[in-house]
Amino acid sequence: MADTSADSADSADSAECRAAGSELVRFDKVTKRFGDVTVLDQLDFRVETGKHVTLIGPSGSGKTTILRLLMTLLTPEEGTIKVDGQYLTHEERDGKLVKPGERHVREVRKKIGMVFQHFNLFPNMRVLRNVMEAPVHVLGLSKDEAEERAKELVELVGLTEHLDKYPSQLSGGQQQRVAIARALAMRPQVLLLDEVTSALDPELVAGVLDVLRDIALSTDITMLVVTHEMSFARDISDAVLMFDKGKIIESGSPEKIFSEPEHDRTKEFLSTVL
Ligand SMILES: Nc1ncnc2c1ncn2[C@@H]1O[C@H](COP(=O)(O)OP(=O)(O)OP(=O)(O)O)[C@@H](O)[C@H]1O
Ligand SMILES: [Mg+2]
Numbered sequence: 648m649a650d651t652s653a654d655s656a657d658s659a660d661s662a663e664c665r666a667a668g669s670e671l672v673r674f675d676k677v678t679k680r681f682g683d684v685t686v687l688d689q690l691d692f693r694v695e696t697g698k699h700v701t702l703i704g705p706s707g708s709g710k711t712t713i714l715r716l717l718m719t720l721l722t723p724e725e726g727t728i729k730v731d732g733q734y735l736t737h738e739e740r741d742g743k744l745v746k747p748g749e750r751h752v753r754e755v756r757k758k759i760g761m762v763f764q765h766f767n768l769f770p771n772m773r774v775l776r777n778v779m780e781a782p783v784h785v786l787g788l789s790k791d792e793a794e795e796r797a798k799e800l801v802e803l804v805g806l807t808e809h810l811d812k813y814p815s816q817l818s819g820g821q822q823q824r825v826a827i828a829r830a831l832a833m834r835p836q837v838l839l840l841d842e843v844t845s846a847l848d849p850e851l852v853a854g855v856l857d858v859l860r861d862i863a864l865s866t867d868i869t870m871l872v873v874t875h876e877m878s879f880a881r882d883i884s885d886a887v888l889m890f891d892k893g894k895i896i897e898s899g900s901p902e903k904i905f906s907e908p909e910h911d912r913t914k915e916f917l918s919t920v921l
Contacts, residue, residue, distance in 0.1 A: 671730065674716075676726050677690045677723045678690070690895070692713070699883050701874060703888075703904075711873065719735065730836075759839065761830060762840050763794045766822050778794075803831075803858075812821055820852070824858050841877065859883070861880070864883070898906065905921070
């Protein structure tokens with residue numbers, strides 16, 4: 648894989664050059680095992696800043712594991728993960744890579760937001776407070792600032808008229824849209840979406856996908872998406888990666904992967920979901 652690091656560039660423009668084509672997420676030779684089972688095997692994986700990358704592949708191929716590693720819900724047995732140029736899995740001390748301290752992990756993880764299949768809103772808080780809570784308590788925003796940000800995001804996900812409701816008073820699709828607003832309120836650099844519509848009743852799926860399509864097209868946020876909604880993936884993705892048994896077996900533009908897949912495993916998988 649080409650080394651795109653620009654450490655040697657020292658002109659005034661170099662920071663800008665880096666920002667344009669830089670890697671926001673970088674896995675180097677990451678291995679994740681559960682007991683004897685190797686789920687990710689020496690995985691190299693990159694997501695460039697601003698890109699929308701979709702992971703597809705059969706059940707058990709390791710897609711969620713990648714997202715859980717990024718959320719530091721799991722730790723790899725081998726390899727390194729970097730986010731925005733900083734180690735997530737390690738900390739550099741005296742030129743050596745060591746186990747990271749909690750503070751370091753918290754700082755790097757702030758760059759990452761995730762929406763899960765099951766949205767897990769705070770049931771005892773109204774919509775507005777669900778979205779304000781973390782910016783106030785984790786980022787230290789003032790209540791006024793957090794409220795302004797939350798209202799903008801609730802509007803973005805089309806729920807302004809529901810600001811004062813509790814999660815139990817909303818449909819699953821509406822709750823998931825609140826969860827999306829809540830993740831965005833932390834201003835993450837990369838948004839991770841793991842099958843965010845798969846727990847919803849079919850008639851609620853389109854509304855959530857419309858909101859995500861809007862966010863993908865109208866913001867510059869980097870997205871890492873696991874979905875079985877192939878037409879959505881085709882619309883928003885810059886690249887699609889096909890996983891099988893913890894390895895990327897094929898990757899390319901959505902046109903290439905969905906219209907002219909090369910690998911038999913990809914063809915077989917797509918025939919079950921398209
Ligand atoms: N905490 C765990 N303990 C043991 N095994 C696990 C654990 N989490 C995941 N696995 C195993 O790791 C493999 C990859 O799981 P992962 O959840 O990443 O798959 P996936 O590609 O997201 O699948 P799906 O499409 O079904 O969500 C599976 O074989 C799974 O059983
Ligand atoms: Mg999964």
